[in-house]
Amino acid sequence: MLTDAKVRTLKPKEKSYRILDAERLYIEVRPTGKKIWRFKYILHGKEGTISFGEYPAVSLVQARKLKDEAKAKLATGLNPSQEKKKERMEKQLKVKNTFKAIAEEFVAEKMKYKSEDYIKRFMTCMEKDVYKEIGNLPINEVTSAHVLNIMKNTVQRVQSQPNYGTGEAAANLCRRFIGLVMRYAIVTLRTDNDPTYAVKDAIESPEVEHARPLERHEKTALMEKLKTYGGTTTVRNAIQAMLYSMLRTAEIRRMEWGFVDFEEKIIKFPKASRRLKQERTMKKNRVHIVPMSFQLLELMQQQKAITGDQKYVFASPYKRDCMLSRTAINKMLTYVGLGQITAHDFRATASTDLNGKGYKSDWIEAQLAHADDNKTRASYNHAKYLADRRKMMQDWADMVDGWK
Template sequence: MLTDTKIKSLKPRDKAYRVADHNGLCIEVRPSGTKLWRYRYRFNNKASMLSLGEYPIVGLADARKARDQARLLLDNSINPSQNRKQEKIEAQHLSANTFELVANEYITEILIDRSSGYISKFKKALEFDVFPVIGDKNVKDITSADILHIIRSTVKRVRETGKRGSGEVTALNNQKFIGAVMRYAIATLRADNDPTYAVRGAIARPEIEHARPLTIQEQKLFRSGLDTFKGSNTVRNALLTMAYTMLRSIEIRRMKWSYVDFGLKIINFPISTRSNNQERTTKKNRLHLVPMSNQLFDLLKIQFIESGNKEYVFPSVYGHNDGVIGNSTLNVALKNMGLNTVTAHDFRATASTILNEKDFDEDWIEKQLAHADQNKTRASYNHAKYMEQRRDMLQQWADIVDGWKE
């Protein structure tokens, strides 16, 4: 039988040779000096050999244990070499089902028709908070405890970094994204359950801060602030367009020159075809017509000098975000003007409140806000309804907005 002393004394020769230990175990000494453990056995009357590792990385005691484990397989009519191959195949299968790999497949296969902005948000959420915890873990082995750890850590990270936004909202988004990947894993037979289900309610969603009308002081600060605006002309004009039109920020950002008809003095937001990298032009993806006030007409003529050679009316100053201004640009600009608690959406609430107080027809206001008509068939034909009334209303509204600086 071999001992460590004897193994260490074995010298290389011109050809490889083997020295036996016991019960089929031997050590092979190669001309290079490398010493390898081998287990010789017979299966179905056929001689075979199994590699057990390199000495001294695998010591004598460990080599004997490995041999004994192989012998147990033989006692159960299992070929140790075939068993090892099967284990390698299973290991490769497991490594191909890590959360990160499945998530990337989900993005490629399922999110193909989503906007580039949404896909970017999805990827960043996973890279920031999810992959570091469960990226290398097999989707079958992910537990609800893992998800709870991720969402709690997300809340802590957002709060500690002092980033804008709610840690709870970010955490809940991460939970939603993980759940989407896990359900895809279930559908593709790589997981058995969705571990996000058990932690629903573990993080409370903060109350939504609904849009509210600007105060008189905020109205004055906004209108006078535009006269001393220190940002780009494009962002300034986008802010004023938003105030004049009652449009959502996404509609301002995604407005194209092809929608603007100076002859008819109207902006025509079409139904988007939503190609791979295209976002909806309106929130509900409906046809929407916006008659121009005189102020808006003059403003867009000026903006045409700035960006008339580009696709978007209000393009990104730095050429980012698919050519449009960023989704936080308008809100950041408002804060820089001193309107710290005002958001872009508050201008729609302001218009709705003031116009209702002045007894404009509620149907005109709702149509101009592009709120959904409950009757979908009727809504598809009603995009041009009350057009002249809406044109007059928006003209009076633009006059009201201009009056804020007086």
Template sequence: MITDTKIKSLKAQEKTYRVADHNGLCVEIRPNGSKLWRYRYRFNGKASMLSLGEYPIVGLADARKARDEAKQLLINGINPSEERQRLKKETLEVDANTFKTVSEEYIREMLAQRTEGYRTKVIRALEIDIWPVIGNKNVRDVSSADVLQIIKATINRVRKTGIRGTGEVTAMNNQKFIGAIMRYSIATLRAENDPTYAVRGSIARPDIEHARPLTKQEQILFRNGVESYKGSNTVKNALLTLAYTMLRSIEIRRMKWEYVDFDLKIINFPIASKTNNQERTTKKNRIHIVPMSTQLFNILKSQHSESGNKDYVFPAVYHFKSDGMGISTLNVALKRMGLKTVTAHDFRATASTILNEKDFDENWIEKQLAHADQNKTRASYNHAKYMEQRRDMLQQWADIIDSWKE
């Protein structure tokens, strides 16, 4: 038997040589000076050798323990080398089937035809809430308890930010994403059940807070708040555009310069092409034309100097050319202005209420709000209807908003 002192004293020679310990264990000294543990054994009459690591990373005691474990496998009729290969293959299979690996494959294979915006939404949910909990877990081992943990953690995270609701909707979306990936895993024979089924109903969707018109005090607070807004000019211009146009926040965020025609003084939102995976620019994915008031024309001219070299009229302030404004940017800006209970959607309700009170034609208002026409054939051809009436209405509406200033 050898000792640590003996091993340390062994010197490299011109050729590889071995020094035996006991029961098949030996240390192999190579010409480069490295010292490797080897276990020599016979299985079914055939001589074999198993590597047990490098000295001194693997010490003498650990090498003897590894030798004894290999001997026990032999006693049980198992070839140590084949068992090592089996375990290595099993480890590789586990690594290939982690929830993160499968979800990345799911995004490539199943979401290729979805819009970039939707894929980004899924990826952000995975990165923020899901992968930190189950990303490294074998997909077949993901449990209902894991899903419930993610749901609760998501709700807590959203509530702590105090920006985007109470978290239930975000948690339900995360549950939906996990379920889709698990069902893909089942279809590709890497899992046997979907753990999201057991936790269905564990969270209730909060009551929808319908849009409501701004109060007189909120109208004044908004118009004066925009004037004194300390954030970026892009956000300030987006808020005013939101108010003047009666557009939805999604339409503000996805408005591109190619839709803006300064000569005709209109904004023309096109139909998104599904074949090109384009993001829809309006809620119902229909053509929507917005005539410009004088105020809106001036704002967009000013904004052009800010972002005219980018795709979006109101791009993300600190992101790349292809990134539109963040989904919560406008609502966050309103809260910072002191409008704690006002959302971007409330400006549409405000416009509808006030303009109806002033006896503007309901058809003009509904058309400008881009509410869907129940007659789909008619809706396909009347996107430019009431154009001059709506232009005059929006000019008067912009003047009304400016009158809110104190």
């Protein structure tokens, strides 16, 4: 029988040679100096050989233990060499089927038409809160307990940062993103259970504050803050454009110079692309025409001098040819001390004030892009009301300028 001391002293020769230990376990010494443990066996009348690895990474004691394990498999009719390959393949499959690996596959395969902003939100959630808990876990081992723990940790992380909120919304966003990956794994036959469903009501998000019209003092304060705002002109112009146009934040952010017709004094949003429809940022898949007041026209001409060589009208001041971030406008309002106001409130204010002045609700709804589900009638009314809306929007811009 071999001893560890003897194995250490074995020297390479011109050709490979073998030294027997016991029970058909031997060490093979190669001309390169490598020493490989091997075990020769017979199963169903056929001879086979299995390698246990290289010495000294695999010691004599470990090699004997592996030999005993192989003999135990042989006793039950299993081929130790085939079982080793099977175990290796299972390990490789586990690595490929970790939550992180499948999440990255999901991004590549299913987020092709999502915006950079949406993908960034997904990846931020994964990297900050999800991967540390289940990233390296086989996806079929992810449980509801894991998801709940991630949600609780997310709440704690958000609450530990000043002015970042209470964390419930971020926790539920993580749960929804995990659910997307789990359901993708189900349809691709990597798992058969979505553990996010059981904890969907575990943490309640704060009640959504719906848009409401601005109070008189808020209108005055807003106009004063806009005049004295010391930040970027593009962000200030974006807010001013929202006030004059009654557009949504998403429409302001995605507005391209190709939509703006200075001669006709209109902004014409085309039908939503496939990507935008999937993201549901456009409420209806139709052309939306916005008549420009003199004030909005002048503002757009001013903005043309700033971003006219870029794709987006209100392009990010920090990244060329990228749109403003989702939170830029509301962050600006918070920065100037108007955190109680949101960009959504501008549209509610316009709707309330114009209805109060007696303008036809059909004109207001068309301007807000709350068109009728009847596509033929909606298209007809949109064109029919354009002249009326042009006058209404000029009156509205004058009303906004009167917030002093």
